[in-house]
Amino acid sequence: xxxxxxxxxxxxxxxxxxxxxxxxxxxxxxxxxxxxxxxxxxxxxxxxxxxxxxxxxxxxxxxxxxxxxxxxxxxxxxxxxxxxxxxxxxxxxxxxxxxxxxxxxxxxxxxxxxxxxxxxxxxxxxxxxxxxxxxxxxxxxxxxxxxxxxxxxxxxxxxxxxxxxxxxxxxxxxxxxxxxxxxxxxxxxxxxxxxxxxxxxxxxxxxxxxxxxxxxxx
Amino acid sequence: xxxxxxxxxxxxxxxxxxxxxxxxxxxxxxxxxxxxxxxxxxxxxxxxxxxxxxxxxxxxxxxxxxxxxxxxxxxxxxxxxxxxxxxxxxxxxxxxxxxxxxxxxxxxxxxxxxxxxxxxxxxxxxxxxxxxxxxxxxxxxxxxxxxxxxxxxxxxxxxxxxxxxxxxxxxxxxxxxxxxxxxxxxxxxxxxxxxxxxxxxxxxxxxxxxxxxxxxxxxxxxxxxxxxxxxxxxxxxxxxxxxxxxxxxxxxxxxxxxxxxxxxxxxxxxxxxxxxxxxxxxxxxxxxxxxxxxxxxxxxxxxxxxxxxxxxxxxxxxxxxxxxxxxxxxxxxxxxxxxxxxxxxxxxxxxxxxxxxxxxxxxxxxxxxxxxxxxxxxxxxxxxxxxxxxxxxxxxxxxxxxxxxxxxxxxxxxxxxxxxxxxxxxxxxxxxxxxxxxxxxxxxxxxxxxxxxxxxxxxxxxxxxxxxxxxxxxxxxxxxxxxxx
Numbered sequence: 001x002x003x004x005x006x007x008x009x010x011x012x013x014x015x016x017x018x019x020x021x022x023x024x025x026x027x028x029x030x031x032x033x034x035x036x037x038x039x040x041x042x043x044x045x046x047x048x049x050x051x052x053x054x055x056x057x058x059x060x061x062x063x064x065x066x067x068x069x070x071x072x073x074x075x076x077x078x079x080x081x082x083x084x085x086x087x088x089x090x091x092x093x094x095x096x097x098x099x100x101x102x103x104x105x106x107x108x109x110x111x112x113x114x115x116x117x118x119x120x121x122x123x124x125x126x127x128x129x130x131x132x133x134x135x136x137x138x139x140x141x142x143x144x145x146x147x148x149x150x151x152x153x154x155x156x157x158x159x160x161x162x163x164x165x166x167x168x169x170x171x172x173x174x175x176x177x178x179x180x181x182x183x184x185x186x187x188x189x190x191x192x193x194x195x196x197x198x199x200x201x202x203x204x205x206x207x208x209x210x211x212x213x214x215x216x217x218x
Numbered sequence: 219x220x221x222x223x224x225x226x227x228x229x230x231x232x233x234x235x236x237x238x239x240x241x242x243x244x245x246x247x248x249x250x251x252x253x254x255x256x257x258x259x260x261x262x263x264x265x266x267x268x269x270x271x272x273x274x275x276x277x278x279x280x281x282x283x284x285x286x287x288x289x290x291x292x293x294x295x296x297x298x299x300x301x302x303x304x305x306x307x308x309x310x311x312x313x314x315x316x317x318x319x320x321x322x323x324x325x326x327x328x329x330x331x332x333x334x335x336x337x338x339x340x341x342x343x344x345x346x347x348x349x350x351x352x353x354x355x356x357x358x359x360x361x362x363x364x365x366x367x368x369x370x371x372x373x374x375x376x377x378x379x380x381x382x383x384x385x386x387x388x389x390x391x392x393x394x395x396x397x398x399x400x401x402x403x404x405x406x407x408x409x410x411x412x413x414x415x416x417x418x419x420x421x422x423x424x425x426x427x428x429x430x431x432x433x434x435x436x437x438x439x440x441x442x443x444x445x446x447x448x449x450x451x452x453x454x455x456x457x458x459x460x461x462x463x464x465x466x467x468x469x470x471x472x473x474x475x476x477x478x479x480x481x482x483x484x485x486x487x488x489x490x491x492x493x494x495x496x497x498x499x500x501x502x503x504x505x506x507x508x509x510x511x512x513x514x515x516x517x518x519x520x521x522x523x524x525x526x527x528x529x530x531x532x533x534x535x536x537x538x539x540x541x542x543x544x545x546x547x548x549x550x551x552x553x554x555x556x557x558x559x560x561x562x563x564x565x566x567x568x569x570x571x572x573x574x575x576x577x578x579x580x581x582x583x584x585x586x587x588x589x590x591x592x593x594x595x596x597x598x599x600x601x602x603x604x605x606x607x608x609x610x611x612x613x614x615x616x617x618x619x620x621x622x623x624x625x626x627x628x629x630x631x632x633x634x635x636x637x638x639x640x641x642x643x644x645x646x647x648x649x650x651x652x653x654x655x656x657x658x659x660x661x662x663x664x665x666x667x668x669x670x671x672x673x674x675x676x677x678x679x680x681x682x683x684x685x686x687x688x689x690x691x692x693x694x695x696x697x698x699x700x701x702x703x
Contacts (some may be wrong), residue, residue, distance in 0.1 A: 102375045151237045156247045157260050161276055 020050040025059070036065045053082035060095060067105040117196045125188045125195075132184025135177050142174025231540065234702040237278030248274050251497035255386065256426055261285045263497055268320075268472055269424045270493075274360030288319065289384060295332075295340030296389045297325040298381035298419025301533045307335035315527060315556060317467040317534055322421050323381075324466055324472045325536055325698065326525045328589050339361055339363070339647040340700035345377040345391060346639070347437045347695040348660060350688055356393060357684050361654075363703050366662065366682035373400060379699035380447070381419035383428045387675030389699040390415050390447075392430070399432070399445065406450040410441070411436050416463040416695075420474050422491070423499050433460035433478065433594075440481070442489075442501065455494075458503045459487035462695070466525035466534045473499060477536055479520035484509040484541050486520050505595045511541040511562050511571060515602055517583035521638070526588035528611070539586035542569065545611055554634055559611055563622055564600045565584070566607060585694075587640040589651055591667075597623075597653050599637030606637050606655060608676055623653075623665060623676040639694035653678075658691045660684035 023046035030039035040062045047055045060075030076092045076099070084092070149167035152161060239258040246252025249262025252274065259280055264272035267284035275281050288303045301319050302308040311330045312319035318327035331338055346357040354376035358369045371377050373393030380390045380401065390401040394414045398405035408414065416433035423429065426446040433440070440460035445452045459478035468475040473491035480487060487506040494500030509519060520540040528535040530545050538544040543561040561567060563574035564582060586598035589608065596609045606623040628634055635658035645652040650667035655678060657663070663678035670676045 034411065054505050143679045150235055153237075156245045157240065157252065157274060158247045160236075161248060164276060 020046040020052075023049070031062070036062050040066070053079055053084055054088075056082065057084075057088070057092060057095075060092070060099075064095065064099055064102075067102075069099040072099045073103070119192055120195055120197050121192050122195070125192050128191070129185050129188035132181045132186075134181070134190060135184060136181025139174040139177025139181055140181070142170045142177060144174075146171035146174060223276070232369065235278075236276040236281075238274075238276045241507070253425065254287065269591055270472075271424075279466040285549070287421060287424055289426065291323055292385055293382050293387045293389065294323075294335065294338055295328055295700050296379070296381050297323060297328050297699065298421075299323040300384075300421040300424070300545060302327070307331060307338060308630060310334040314532060315534065316532055317470070321467040321470070321472055324474070324525060324534075326466065326527070326588075326590070329642065329644075330702070332653065333590065333649050336649065339703055340644065341646055341703045342641075342643045342654070342698070342700050343379060343381050343389065343391075344641055344654070345371075345697040345699075346656070346660075346684075347375070347377050347697075348686075348688075348691045349693045349695075350691045353688060355660075355688065355691075357686075357688055358391060359684065361648070361681075363645075364384060366537060368684045370685075376414050376417050376695075378417040378695075378697035379419075380417065380430055381428065381699075383447070384426060386702055389701065399430070404416050404447075406445065408432070408443075408452075409436075412441075415461050416478075417697075420465040420476075424473060425649070431463065431465075431476075432583065433457075433463045435460060435481075448691070455500050457487075457488060457489055457501055459485070460507070462486075462520055462522055463489075464523035464525070466536065468534070468536070470533070476501070477523040477538065479518075479540075480506070484512075484519035486538055487640075488536075500675065507544070507558075509538065509541040509544060509562065513541055513580060513581050513601060515583075516692065517601055519583070521583065521585050521693065522587075524586070524588040524697070526590055526594060528588070528594045530594075537586065537588055537596060538600065539584045541583060543584050543586055543596065543609075545596070561598070561609070561611070561618060564603060564605060565622075566598060566600070566609060566618060568617060571617060585636075585638050585640050586595060587642045587653070589642050589653065591651060597640050597642065597655075599640060599655065601636045601638065604634050604636040604657070604682065606640075606678065608673065621673040621676050623655075623678050625663070625678050626680055628680075635661075636690065637663075639696050641696055641698050643700065654681070656694055656696070659689045660686045660691065660694075 024040045027039050027042040030042060040059065043055055043059050043062060056075050056079040060072045060079060063072035065076060073096050076096045080089050080092050146167040149163050152163060238260065240246050240254035240260050243254050245487040246254050253261050255261055260274040261271040262274050263270060269285050269287060271285040273280040273283050285350060287300045288430055289300050290303050290305060291299050294307065301322050304312055304319055308319060309329055311334055315327060315330050332340060341363055342361040344359040346359055348355045354375055356371035356373055358371050360367050371393060373395040375394045377393045380392050382389050392399055392401040397410045398407050412434035414432055414434045416694045418431050420431050421429060422431050422444055428477060430445045430447055432443040432445055433444060440457055442455040442457050442460060443452050444455060459480045461479040463476055463478045465474045465476045468488060469490055475491055476489040477486060478489055481652035485506055485508045487503045489501040489503050492502045493501050520538060522539050524537040525534045526537060527533060528545060536546040547560040560569045562569045567574040568608040583601040584598045586596055589595045589597050593610060596611065598609055608621040617696040637655045638658050639656040641654040642651045643651060645664060646666055648668050652667050653665040655663045661683050662681040664681045665676060665678045
């Protein structure tokens with residue numbers, strides 16, 4: 001309805017005002033593009049050249065679209081003061097009403113910042129990590145023991161061969177233990193990383209919207 | 219960092235650094251006939267390897283590789299060392315005599331090196347064991363390259379040069395004294411009941427260790443005794459022949475073979491190396507032959523043996539000097555009679571030649587030495603009459619070509635004692651073998667190759683008179699070595 005009113009006003013502008021019409025032509029384009037700031041500048045320029053009453057209405061519309069409700073009301077009131085036709089006064093008053101209604105609205109309240117999520121290292125993590133560490137340490141011990149056995153050249157070659165075989169077995173057991181221990185420790189760390197205390201449901205508080213978000217940080 | 223630690227651990231696992239270090243053969247109890255080598259690693263029997271031995275598993279970087287005892291001799295002038303690895307000099311030697319790189323570095327290899335290697339010049343050292351009835355004198359005779367010197371050695375019996383210890387240069391002059399084999403500052407005990415006849419160097423077991431093979435007799439007969447000079451360990455080997463022990467190669471099985479005489483007889487045997495009990499090397503002494511002829515005055519029927527490639531087939535042939543000169547052109551039967559050229563008489567000739575009346579002229583006890591050269595020859599001395607010949611022997615016809623050496627004018631005249639020992643070595647560094655002849659009174663003569671290019675005018679020059687108080691020695695055993703100079 002407002003767009004229609006503005007168009008009507010602009011179309012009603014006499015073609016004789018060449019310079020003002022140029023501004024008004026750009027106003028149409030800018031308005032269609034939603035560039036209300038430059039549209040306002042063009043309107044003011046046109047009004048400077050030719051202070052037509054209908055330009056006051058158009059300025060009111062542009063300010064309204066810019067969310068500048070108080071200036072919009074002022075322009076509408078200035079338009080009414082020029083004694084336009086009754087239907088145009090009605091339109092202006094309707095626009096003033098809308099502007100005043102918007103002027104009375106409170107801005108939406110931003111939700112309070114959410115506290116950062118934090119992780120908790122619990123007893124289960126401790127148990128897993130401790131078992132893993134013990135297994136890893138045992139594995140390292142086996143590996144070093146095997147290495148030590150391999151360095152022992154005493155006795156005969158057959159005895160050494162048995163010792164080397166034993167050493168290799170010990171080292172593989174050690175390697176498996178180290179791997180298992182490392183996996184356990186890794187699992188504990190992973191569990192800790194995933195275990196977020198505030199992995200909570202956060203309500204979204206905004207006008208005309210409703211829902212929840214699940215916030216999680218990695 | 220964790221990743222690196224895990225990678226290091228993975229690298230450590232499965233990489234037990236298996237490098238067993240043995241200290242005795244008994245440590246090497248895996249595989250067959252384990253042996254602890256010089257590098258303290260074990261080997262075991264493996265017929266697929268040239269030396270029949272392979273490093274055992276768990277021997278570090280050598281594991282499961284074939285054992286090889288070849289080395290680059292630090293002293294190419296000394297015989298009795300392990301076979302050589304090929305380098306500029308030894309490659310040319312081994313091209314002529316493959317045995318030098320495959321079996322052992324024998325005196326034939328030294329002589330070939332002296333001829334073939336332009337940068338090799340050796341001094342000459344001759345250990346002399348001179349016998350006369352019950353008397354023995356030991357002389358250390360040396361040619362420095364500029365002068366002769368001689369020293370009476372105080373040891374009791376059998377003076378001989380052994381090869382240098384592995385990787386060293388200096389040969390070792392050994393002798394028996396007070397129930398020990400004595401050399402340098404070492405005295406390795408030997409049995410008092412053994413009557414030692416010979417001391418030789420040879421890589422008998424192909425283990426690369428400094429090894430002496432001694433020959434002795436005792437109440438049970440003749441024996442060889444393998445002695446490891448690094449620890450004095452010994453083991454006896456039964457043999458029928460033990461005198462004038464000389465090492466070469468006959469059967470080309472990579473183990474050195476020997477020739478030795480049988481007691482005081484004219485018989486001599488091939489001592490062929492064989493795999494014995496517990497895979498220790500022994501000798502097969504069943505191949506035997508005898509010299510023909512005889513001699514008055516009780517000289518030894520077998521004076522010495524020599525090894526030379528006489529027929530140019532790159533294989534060593536055997537020459538035996540004594541009552542006759544027996545040239546065996548080794549073709550497998552080693553010292554069999556099928557390839558035998560036998561010389562006797564004075565002047566020497568083939569025993570089947572009309573000029574050699576074996577009944578009237580064969581009373582000889584030849585001394586001799588092989589003279590390797592473009593035309594291989596023998597240098598042989600008659601006994602009891604003093605004469606020395608350069609002898610070219612042809613296989614067909616077998617009539618030898620003789621070139622007599624002229625002796626210097628001496629006061630003894632016709633009564634001068636015979637030559638009873640001959641050595642051939644390059645004395646003057648001209649890469650041609652020279653002749654060193656020693657008579658029964660221990661006078662030393664030389665005939666340099668460069669002074670004897672005209673075979674019609676061969677001549678000996680006096681070199682040195684050993685200051686002995688004895689005369690008319692019956693036998694001289696020589697042991698020759700040298701060192702680079």
